[in-house]
Amino acid sequence: MEAKKIEDIKKPENSTLITVGVFDGIHLAHKKIFKELLKISQEKKLLPLVLTFYPHPDKVLGKAETPLIQTLLQRVRKIREEGIENVIAVKFDREFSELTPEDFVFFLIKKLRMKGILVGENFRFGKGMTGNTDFLKKISDKMGFNVFVMKIFELDGKRLSSSLIRKILLEGRIEEATPLLGRPYSILGKVIKGLGLGKIMGIPTANIQTENEILPEGVFITKAFLRGKNFPSVTNVGIAPTLKGGEKTVETHIIGLKEEILNEEIELFFLKKIRDEIKFKNKEELKKRIIEDIEIAKNYF
Numbered sequence: 001m002e003a004k005k006i007e008d009i010k011k012p013e014n015s016t017l018i019t020v021g022v023f024d025g026i027h028l029a030h031k032k033i034f035k036e037l038l039k040i041s042q043e044k045k046l047l048p049l050v051l052t053f054y055p056h057p058d059k060v061l062g063k064a065e066t067p068l069i070q071t072l073l074q075r076v077r078k079i080r081e082e083g084i085e086n087v088i089a090v091k092f093d094r095e096f097s098e099l100t101p102e103d104f105v106f107f108l109i110k111k112l113r114m115k116g117i118l119v120g121e122n123f124r125f126g127k128g129m130t131g132n133t134d135f136l137k138k139i140s141d142k143m144g145f146n147v148f149v150m151k152i153f154e155l156d157g158k159r160l161s162s163s164l165i166r167k168i169l170l171e172g173r174i175e176e177a178t179p180l181l182g183r184p185y186s187i188l189g190k191v192i193k194g195l196g197l198g199k200i201m202g203i204p205t206a207n208i209q210t211e212n213e214i215l216p217e218g219v220f221i222t223k224a225f226l227r228g229k230n231f232p233s234v235t236n237v238g239i240a241p242t243l244k245g246g247e248k249t250v251e252t253h254i255i256g257l258k259e260e261i262l263n264e265e266i267e268l269f270f271l272k273k274i275r276d277e278i279k280f281k282n283k284e285e286l287k288k289r290i291i292e293d294i295e296i297a298k299n300y301f
Contacts, residue, residue, distance in 0.1 A: 001073040003054040003091035009111055012086065017046040017116040017148075018108060020125065022053050024162040025069035026078035028182050029120075029153035034082040037118050040148055046115055048084050051108075052076075053092040060092055067213035069166055074188050074212075074267075088112070101131025102139075109143060116146040123149075155180065172216045174270045184223070184269040187212035187250070191261050194251065201287045203294075205236075206261060208250040208268065215248060218276050221297045223269040224254050231257055232301040234293050235268055238277035253294065255301075272300060 019037050023030050034050070041048035052075060058066040070078070072089055079087045090096065099107065104126050108114040117136060125131040136147045153160050160180060168177045169185055177185050189210030206224075217238045224233040235252040252268060254261075274293050280286040 003089040005091050012113050014047040015113045015115040016049040017041040018049045018114050019118045020051045025165050027180050029160045049086040050079050050084050051088050054089050057092050071211045101126030114145055118148040120150050169214045184271050186267050186269040188267045191264050203290050205251040205253045219274045220270050221272040221300050225267040234297045241279035
């Protein structure tokens with residue numbers, strides 16, 4: 001899935017209530033915004049619309065690498081799962097970053113028929129991030145739209161943000177991310193042909209090709225979603241030092257699945273870390289440990 005240049009965006013048929021942001025991860029704070037968007041749009045008889053950006057503005061502006069929690073496809077799907085069908089992903093590039101706050105608001109009104117905007121109280125936008133909620137309120141009457149501002153969402157006294165979740169995931173603390181996301185962390189990908197080393201040992205694995213940028217290393221209890229169903233699984237993320245070494249790969253053993261799934265889409269949900277990836281003396285020791293990992297996963301489920 002690709003983000004669109006602003007000139008390629010089609011104008012909605014109805015007037016809109018818009019919320020704007022990167023919304024990486026679609027965590028509990030985002031879900032609260034989407035719930036409010038649906039509520040107000042129903043009251044005001046406006047079309048609820050989410051405007052999101054890709055890639056992350058920090059990457060384009062050279063501020064930080066900022067690996068994303070989700071792929072763009074995952075993000076859009078999760079937003080739609082919250083009940084909002086109208087999602088527009090805008091390509092964030094240098095040209096877009098040069099839009100002044102006035103130009104950005106004009107774009108929302110002219111191109112997206114905005115009659116209302118819902119944002120968090122810390123919302124910043126436009127060239128140099130000089131636009132804010134005060135600016136929106138100041139020009140709203142003149143430009144014919146309403147402004148709705150939500151307070152910063154806190155959980156256990158801490159501000160919930162994508163940055164916090166990103167940090168937790170990069171440190172491999174996947175279970176701590178689950179209550180913040182409102183679901184286990186997941187990666188989306190396609191099953192590709194591997195070396196078949198697992199099959200040789202009698203423990204077949206699916207090799208996953210993914211665009212996800214955060215890949216916690218180790219051996220995990222996971223839930224594999226494919227063909228519309230959830231399957232218990234054990235996933236190794238790392239270089240497989242005993243068998244091959246080299247580039248980081250994602251391999252999952254799907255418990256109880258016998259069918260061929262090559263080239264199929266799969267989403268892996270990370271539930272619990274079993275152990276770090278280690279190098280064993282030989283294949284026999286590795287096989288013994290994998291069987292133990294599978295038993296741990298079976299008991300978990």
